[in-house]
Amino acid sequence: MSEPHVSVLLGDVVRALEPAPGKLIIDGTFGAGGYTRAFLAAGADVVAFDRDPTARRFAEGLEAARFRLVEARFSQMDAELGEGAADGVALDLGVSSMQLDEAERGFSFMRDGPLDMRMGADGPTAADIVNTADAAELARIFFVYGEERQSRRVAAAIVRRRTEARFERTLDLAEVIERALGGRRGAKVHPATRCFQGLRIAVNEELSELEAGLAAAERVLKADGRLAVVTFHSLEDRIVKGFLAARAGRTPAGSRHLPPAEAGAAPSFELLFNGARSASEEEIEANPRARSAKLRAAVRTAAPVWRAAA
Incomplete structure (x- = not known):
C-alpha cells in the first residue's frame, strides 16, 4: 500500500x-x-x-x-x-x-509497467514517441523538457535498440537509458529521471x-x-x-x-x-x-x- x-x-x-x-x-x-x-x-x-x-x-x-x-x-x-x-x-x-504509484500508468521506472505516461485517456503514448520519433526529435525532448545534457547519446541508443525490438515497458527503456549514460548507480538521481520527465512533458503537452x-x-x-x-x-x-x-x-x-x-x-x-x-x-x-x-x-x-x- x-x-x-x-x-x-x-x-x-x-x-x-x-x-x-x-x-x-x-x-x-x-x-x-x-x-x-x-x-x-x-x-x-x-x-x-x-x-x-x-x-x-x-x-x-x-x-x-x-x-x-x-x-x-x-x-x-x-x-x-x-x-x-x-x-x-x-x-x-x-x-x-x-499516478506515479500506479505501475500501469507508466510514469515511473521504479515499477515495471506499460510505457504510457498519459494523464488523460487519449493521444499518443510515451511508447508511440519512443518508437517512432527520429533521433533529433528524441534528443530535443530529452534536452529541452528533461534538461538531460547527454540527450543525443540517449536518443542514439534508443534508435539503435528499437531496430531489434519495440519499447513497450518502463523498465526496458530505463535500462537502455542507464546503459547509455554509463549506469550512474549510487547517484541520488536515477540516470533515467530526466529523460522520463522529458517524455512525460512531451506526451501531455x-x-x-x-x-x-x-x-x-x-x-x-x-x-x-x-x-x-x-x-x-x-x-x-x-x-x-x-x-x-x-x-x-x-x-x-x-x-x-x-x-x-x-x-x-x-x-x-x-x-x-x-x-x-x-x-x-x-x-x-x-x-x-x-x-x-x-x-x-x-x-x-x-x-x-x-x-x-x-
Missing part, C-alpha cells in the same frame, strides 16, 4: 487564496482532492478540473451542492465557467503521486497547457480574485514566474510558447509576495515530494485581460 497522498504547500495555498463562504474557487488540478477538501472546509464552493478520468474516484463523498468535477484540461476553465466567474484558482502542476492555463486563469478570475500555482521543476517555474512578472508590469511580456502579448497593457495581476515560497523543513520531512515545490501567487486587478498581439 502506498503512502496516503498529501497535498504540497496546502496551508500556504489556502492562505494565498482565502477561500470563504460565498466564494467560488477553481481547483485546476484535482488529483486526490486535497486542495478541494480544504477549500470546501473553509466554506467555499469548488469547481475542479482533471483530465484523468480515474480522478473521479477521489470525488466520492464530496458535497454535490458545493462541488463539481469537470473531466477536462484546466486550460478550459474559462470556457466552462465564463470570464470573471471565479474568486480563486489553484494549480498544483506535474504528475500526481497517485504540459508546458503549452500551463501557458494556456495561466491565460485562462487571467480570464476566469474576477477583480481581486487570486491565483496560486505550485510548481515542481524549473521549466514550470520559469513559465509561471515570467507570466506573473509580465502581467504585473515587472518585465516585458514574452514567451517562446505563445504569441507575444500586447505591449503597454495595464497590469492584470499584482504579486501577493515577491519570489517563490518553498516548503518548510517540517513539511519536507513529512512529505519528501515537497522538497522541489515552489509557490507563486498573485491577485487579479480590475484591468482588462491581456490579448495576444497579432
